[in-house]
Amino acid sequence: MTCPVLPPKPAARPDRVSLWRYLRLFRQDILSAQPARLYRAWMAEFRTPFFRSYLCNDPALIDLVLSQRPDDFPKSNRIREGLTPLLGRSVFVTNGEEWKRQRRIIDPAFEGGRLRDTFPAMWSAGQAAAARLRGGEMEVEEQMSHAAADVIFRTLFSVPIEDDMAQAVFHEFRAYQRSQPILNLAAFLPLPRWMPRLHRSKTLAAALRIRALITQMTERRAAEIAAGTAPDDLATKIMTMADPVTGVRFSTEEMVDQVAIFFLAGHETSASALAWALYLLALYPQAQERVAAEAASLPDSPDFAQMAHLKFTRDVFRETLRLYPPVPMMVRENRQTEELRGRSVAPGAQIVISPWHVQRHSRIWANPDGFDPDRWSHQETRTCARQAYLPFSSGPRVCTGAGFAMxxxxxxxxxxxxxxxxxxxxxxxxxxxxxxxxRAKDGIRLRISRR
Known part of the structure; x- marks a missing residue:
């Protein structure tokens, strides 16, 4: 199936605007601040009075930063400025030995047969999501947020979203993500550590409520572990796992940090991808019917092996992640002077790797803005994917839950x-x-009917 070109590009801004207008655009929406030329450039420089940033679309540069020398390009503290109220020192924002210790504890929970073990919980959450849908017009982003949150709570804490505490966390996260831009204003200014970080009051209040609720859930699970009554789910696995190097387990506060990022990464990103996938399938009924035909072949109580029968459905999801990567940009910082594409880059620059740009790059992908799930069966797409497909990042910091999401x-x-x-x-x-x-500016409204 070859689909026509879609019109979902973010509106391009003029190539030259004032710094303050650019900052306002960033704060409102980082995508609409990007000029069209960045979708064909290999590298671009952006200057502010306090730092320089470099957008790197060249696959060789991406490989250098994410895979070959990741320790020389740690995560930028400027990104952490906006996330600290919620994520603390979670694995998403830390660097160096602290990050490596966290990954040594977390990674085993997602290895081996854990995906097979969590499959029944995913299936139950999917059944509940399908049952909640009604005929007529519906805003599907909210529905997919509910579904993805249900998956996370069932697999992490063995409780469905209907659990009172799970519902409370879900609603607070929705309030938080709508109030928090990717970069807050402090990310652009050289503020000393003692100064307030310029967070919105709504963002701070929501983060405090979320962390209080997650703390209650974590403490409850710790008590169940001590009593020997804890279910064998992801939370138990992580909380009982000792670092094989130091022998130390996560403290309650550290576990709260990690649960916050599990929920953000596993709920927000999945909800985003599912909602955009439904929109794309609504645009292309032919593709939708192929997914429905694969789905009809599933038994009423499938096991993990049945996933092999959802090949086209998997390609639809891959293509959605290419066009609408849930995390549109990743920011690293170089520790030493670098030469990137013949340009000298001083230490402390912001190195931006943007799945949003590189996965729509006109010099890498054929029909870069077109929705074509069948491209994933072609050899040339596999080459593109190795070089320029990174919805879960790449290298040592690739998302632990990538297999889970797929x-x-x-x-x-x-x-x-x-x-x-x-x-x-x-x-x-x-x-x-x-x-x-x-996400969608005003949500994604679709008309739904029973088959």
Whole structure:
């Protein structure tokens, strides 16, 4: 199936604008601040009075930063400025030995047969999501947020989203992500550590409420572990895992940090991808019917092996992640003088790796803005994917839950499409914007009917 070119590019800004207008655009929405020329450039420089940043779309530069020499390009503290109220010192924002220690504890929870173990919980969450849908017009971003949150709570803490505490965390996260830009103003200014970080009051209040709720859940699980009554889920696995080097386990505060990022990464990103996938399938009924046909082949109580029958559905999800990567930009900082594409880059520069740009890059991908799931069966796409497909990052810092997401996404899509048909509503095409993830400016409204 070859699909025509879509019109989902963010609106291009003029190539030359004042710094303050650019900062305002960044604060409102990082995507609409980007000029069209960045979708064909290999590298671009952006200057502020306090630092320089370099957008790197060249696959060789991406490989250098993320895979070959990741220790020389740690995560930027400027990104952490906006995330600290919620994530503390989670694995998403730390660097160096602290990050390595955290990954040594977390990674084993997602290895081996853990995906097979979590499959029944994912299936149950998908059944619940399909049952919640009603006919008529519906805002699917909210529905997918609910579904993805349900998956996280069932697999992490063995409770469905209907649990009172799970519901409270879910609603607070929705408030948080709508109030928090990817970069807050402190990221652009050389503020000393003792100064306030210029967070919005709504953001701070939501972060405090979320962390209080997660602390209650974590303490409750610690008590269950001590009593020998804890379920064998991801939270128990991580909380009982000792660092093989130091023998130390996560403290309650550290576990709260990690749960916050598990929920943000596993809920926000999955919800974003699922909602955009439903929109794309509504635009292309032919593709939707192919997904529905695969879904119809699933038994009523499938096991993990049945995922092999969802090949096209998986390719739809891959293509959605290419066009609408949930995390649109990653920022690193070089520790020493570097030469990038013949340009000398001083220490402390911001090195921006943007899946949003590189996965739509006109010099890398054929039909870069077109929705074409069948491209993933072609050898040339596999080459592009090795060089310029990074919805889960790449290298040592690749997302621990990437495998989890690539089971969850196709599975939930299949369950939803098996029971329902989704149609575009004329005049309500969504506009992508970036909060903590790529979402639609005014939501994604679709018409839903039973099959």
């Amino acid at each position: 089971v969850e996404g196709p599975l939930l899509l299949a369950q939803l499409l098996r029971d329902h048909r989704f149609e575009r509503i004329a005049g309500h095409d969504p506009v992508p914007v970036a909060h903590l993830t790529v």
